[in-house]
Amino acid sequence: MSIALLTALALVVPAQDSSLSVIPQPVRLTRTLGQFVLSAGTVIATDAASRDVGYALADYVAPATGYRLSVRSSGGAISIRTDTSLARLGEEGYRLTVTPAAITIRAYQPAGAFYAVQTLRQLLPPEIFRQARVDGVRWRIPSVSIEDSPRFAWRGAHLDVSRHFMPTAFVKKYIDLLALHKLNRFHWHLTDDQGWRLQILKYPRLTEVGAWRAQTIVGRPDRADSTKWTFDGRAHGGFYTQDDVREIVAYARARFVTVVPEIEMPGHSQAAIAAYPELGNTGSPIAVWTRWGVSPNILKPEDATIQFYQDVLTEVLALFPSRWIHIGGDEADKEQWIALFGMTPEAAAAKQSWFIHQMDTFLTSKGRVLIGWDEILEGGLAPNAVVMSWRGTDGGIAAAQAGHDVVMTPGSHTYFDHYQTLDTVSEPLAIGGYLPIDSVYAYEPVPAALTPAEGSHVLGAQGQMWTEYIPDSRQAEYMVFPRLCALAEVVWTRADRKNFADFSARLTTHLKRLAILDVNYRRP
Numbered sequence: 298m299s300i301a302l303l304t305a306l307a308l309v310v311p312a313q314d315s316s317l318s319v320i321p322q323p324v325r326l327t328r329t330l331g332q333f334v335l336s337a338g339t340v341i342a343t344d345a346a347s348r349d350v351g352y353a354l355a356d357y358v359a360p361a362t363g364y365r366l367s368v369r370s371s372g373g374a375i376s377i378r379t380d381t382s383l384a385r386l387g388e389e390g391y392r393l394t395v396t397p398a399a400i401t402i403r404a405y406q407p408a409g410a411f412y413a414v415q416t417l418r419q420l421l422p423p424e425i426f427r428q429a430r431v432d433g434v435r436w437r438i439p440s441v442s443i444e445d446s447p448r449f450a451w452r453g454a455h456l457d458v459s460r461h462f463m464p465t466a467f468v469k470k471y472i473d474l475l476a477l478h479k480l481n482r483f484h485w486h487l488t489d490d491q492g493w494r495l496q497i498l499k500y501p502r503l504t505e506v507g508a509w510r511a512q513t514i515v516g517r518p519d520r521a522d523s524t525k526w527t528f529d530g531r532a533h534g535g536f537y538t539q540d541d542v543r544e545i546v547a548y549a550r551a552r553f554v555t556v557v558p559e560i561e562m563p564g565h566s567q568a569a570i571a572a573y574p575e576l577g578n579t580g581s582p583i584a585v586w587t588r589w590g591v592s593p594n595i596l597k598p599e600d601a602t603i604q605f606y607q608d609v610l611t612e613v614l615a616l617f618p619s620r621w622i623h624i625g626g627d628e629a630d631k632e633q634w635i636a637l638f639g640m641t642p643e644a645a646a647a648k649q650s651w652f653i654h655q656m657d658t659f660l661t662s663k664g665r666v667l668i669g670w671d672e673i674l675e676g677g678l679a680p681n682a683v684v685m686s687w688r689g690t691d692g693g694i695a696a697a698q699a700g701h702d703v704v705m706t707p708g709s710h711t712y713f714d715h716y717q718t719l720d721t722v723s724e725p726l727a728i729g730g731y732l733p734i735d736s737v738y739a740y741e742p743v744p745a746a747l748t749p750a751e752g753s754h755v756l757g758a759q760g761q762m763w764t765e766y767i768p769d770s771r772q773a774e775y776m777v778f779p780r781l782c783a784l785a786e787v788v789w790t791r792a793d794r795k796n797f798a799d800f801s802a803r804l805t806t807h808l809k810r811l812a813i814l815d816v817n818y819r820r821p
């Protein structure tokens with residue numbers, strides 16, 4: 298082929314080729330001529346730091362291709378190595394180059410190499426996600442030059458397993474899906490009024506009693522008339538043993554996902570009080586809650602309760618290496634404090650602040666960071682706390698302006714328990730609200746009210762999956778996907794690279810991948 302013809306062909310290759318269906322969209326992607334063809338003889342070469350990433354790539358492609366690619370220290374057509382010269386891309390950035398002769402992945406840290414592999418998976422035909430050999434497919438990867446790094450450090454997804462227990466296999470599947478979308482935080486909501494899901498060896502009744510409720514309300518309750526409520530009459534529950542947790546944490550770590558556990562306090566604690574009535578304000582036995590909403594039963598604000606929960610957190614810290622430990626802090630109904638202890642509303646707010654401060658001091662002494670919902674701002678924010686702003690953005694703005702780090706989680710754009718369409722009749726029952734995928738995609742995590750210095754405190758954002766009306770993992774998938782695909786692009790891709798029409802075109806191919814992965818996504 299003549300040089301003139303090659304030059305003419307190069308002129309028609311776009312600098313940013315959006316026909317390649319990669320989600321989230323890379324920072325810079327240039328399509329070049331040709332393609333790399335994966336074969337049984339392809340060898341993956343890595344350095345020591347990237348060895349596990351090389352094995353992960355081999356594991357990803359083996360089922361569908363039938364190829365067991367060798368992973369060596371040199372001599373491979375696929376080269377994966379760390380490179381200190383790419384420090385400017387950060388710990389999660391990478392450079393991926395595909396030519397007809399070779400695939401080269403370079404990253405400052407192994408996490409970046411892992412994300413390059415996720416991109417590479419999406420450049421292959423969708424059938425690469427099959428778990429059995431697919432005949433008749435040529436495993437071609439288009440020639441590209443990609444340089445990529447995330448916009449935000451905190452790119453997360455939340456899962457409430459307290460209202461409805463989700464099996465370990467699904468939790469691991471959820472983590473796999475986070476990793477595919479380059480999300481790096483799994484916020485695991487483990488305790489609430491309706492169930493305590495984490496084994497604590499020092500306090501076995503937390504799971505013996507607190508992990509099980511007698512029944513579950515059917516449908517959406519009539520808030521004005523509880524006589525109209527109906528229940529299914531079936532016990533519901535389950536919990537994760539400490540070995541289960543270790544397995545899940547290790548599984549996530551291998552995929553560069555940090556598991557952030559949430560242990561609710563001082564509100565949303567009826568399951569714990571049912572197990573240990575002395576934690577409550579009345580001392581009377583109560584049952585694990587069978588209603589939705591905000592329970593009036595709240596933890597007793599005294600030193601013995603603090604000690605109990607610090608004992609719990611001691612075991613939590615041994616299980617979860619996460620820098621961040623979530624203590625909830627939201628929707629704490631203080632009427633019992635006001636009525637039983639003669640507190641004013643202001644004193645009750647101060648008492649909750651005292652409670653949170655005790656936990657902040659404890660976690661800080663252990664080298665960890667407390668994170669809580671934006672109600673922890675009330676009565677004065679603990680010195681080292683990180684705020685999750687869920688009641689809009691005001692809490693996040695206030696925290697950032699005060700010099701605290703923030704994760705943006707507003708219900709308006711990140712609550713996937715809301716309906717995806719205004720036609721609620723044909724949709725599964727949801728808690729309410731309306732959040733279509735284009736609204737998720739349009740979200741901007743850094744509020745305009747913040748200065749650039751204040752905006753630097755916005756760590757990122759995450760999607761929330763509350764499960765009051767989500768009875769099982771299949772419905773959870775339906776509510777989360779494909780909206781989480783949109784949010785993944787919000788937190789990874791620069792704002793000036795986002796385009797919803799382009800995203801929608803790429804999503805068409807991406808949904809084929811989700812279907813192969815047996816994700817029960819909602820079809821647009």
